[in-house]
Amino acid sequence: MTPLTALEREALMLSLSASGWAVLVSLPLAVGLGWLLGTRRFPGHAALNAVVHLPLVLPPVVLGYLLLLLLGRNGPIGAPLGALFGIRIAFTPQAVVIACAVVGFPLMVRAIRQSAEAIDPRFARAARSLGASEARIFLTVTLPLMAPGILTGITLAFARAVGEFGATITLAGNIPGRTQTLPLALFSVTQSPGGEAAALRLCLLSLALAGAALMASELIARRVAPMQGVTA
């Protein structure tokens, strides 16, 4: 296989950086919500859970369109951002990050929530009886025990972000070198006559990326397992 073309390199780098930023930006909120939904019962629990999972069931194009309505030049969030700070989101690389973050968010919350649910609440009771504050319990007991779920969530959200198409093309467009991620580049070349070879190369690149992400996740999970006290 010959070295990557400029289009492939740009698409690959944008996919990696947008997916990475999307995971990074949404992680703190996903951890907080996953913990909240997994360990607490409160009025509105089911409604919050439904809202969090909404991007999972909505068609990505619908999601992208809703985001465009919100963040577009005349949207309720986009308009003040533009007027007050001169910030424009739609059709920028930041829009790619937002689209990727929104579609991957429920997968991350879901995995973290499940790991939080699996933690025996008596660990926290034991820690309290040792004089620990709630913040210390969260940071030193709950968070480490949620680590496998957090890693799974990161992997799933990253993989989903790398493969994201519908929301991205609607909110960020398909601008080569600016908002064109791997799936969008693949879509573009399939629309051009004689683009089969380029499409195949992008397919192989996507496969390699997905494989690398899964292997990295597996390696990290193996390192985390002994830290969790799980014996092989």
Add this chain to the structure above:
Amino acid sequence: MIEIHIDHRQGDFSLRVDLELEAHGIIGLIGPSGSGKSTLFSCLAGHVTPARGCIRVAGRQIFDSTARINLRPARRGIGVVFQDGLLFPHMSVARNLAYGARNRGTDFWHEVVEALDLAHLLEARPGRLSGGERQRAAIARALMAEPDLLLLDEPVSALDPGLKARTLELIARVQGRTGIPMIFISHAPEEVRQLCREVVTMEGGRIAGPVRAGTTRGCRLVPVGGGALPLRAGGRA
């Protein structure tokens, strides 16, 4: 002194306890399943708030419904050891012990580690320990916080007979050396007989009778499943 005067209702179950005990040595709390031992344990530890009453341990009011005092579990000075130990699985035994320790590396630390025979296990992860070792480490972890009272909730019930006897022996040893009073909850009369000088029996959410073993010859302990078991004078093994 440990003073417990509480009234609590949980569904169909009602717990009413009026009890005053000298806070020294190991006090047994025994009764069949559903007798209220675990609810009483939870009320003392602060996991359950009684509907009414007051609890005072070592001169400190930790709960008083009239005065609206209800100290958080972290501030009660009451240690707990669960049936399955519940060591934090992602920490070594040493880090578990240090979690609530007032002072690591002091004479007290070494005393507890030595009394519970844990020195060779400090760097091990809980997943690599046997059931008995896990329970000893859990007891040590609770003791390191130097509580006013330690609650042991059936800590040896899941162990095989050999390990059980050894663990009971070590519990007695560490209590003797640290002087921290303990309440040992169990449904097994033989465990209580081996370990405790005073025994409180519970039935149907009520105290069926405090028994001072060793001082009152001929006291009888109501065992699980009916019948009566004579208590041995000088109950501690």
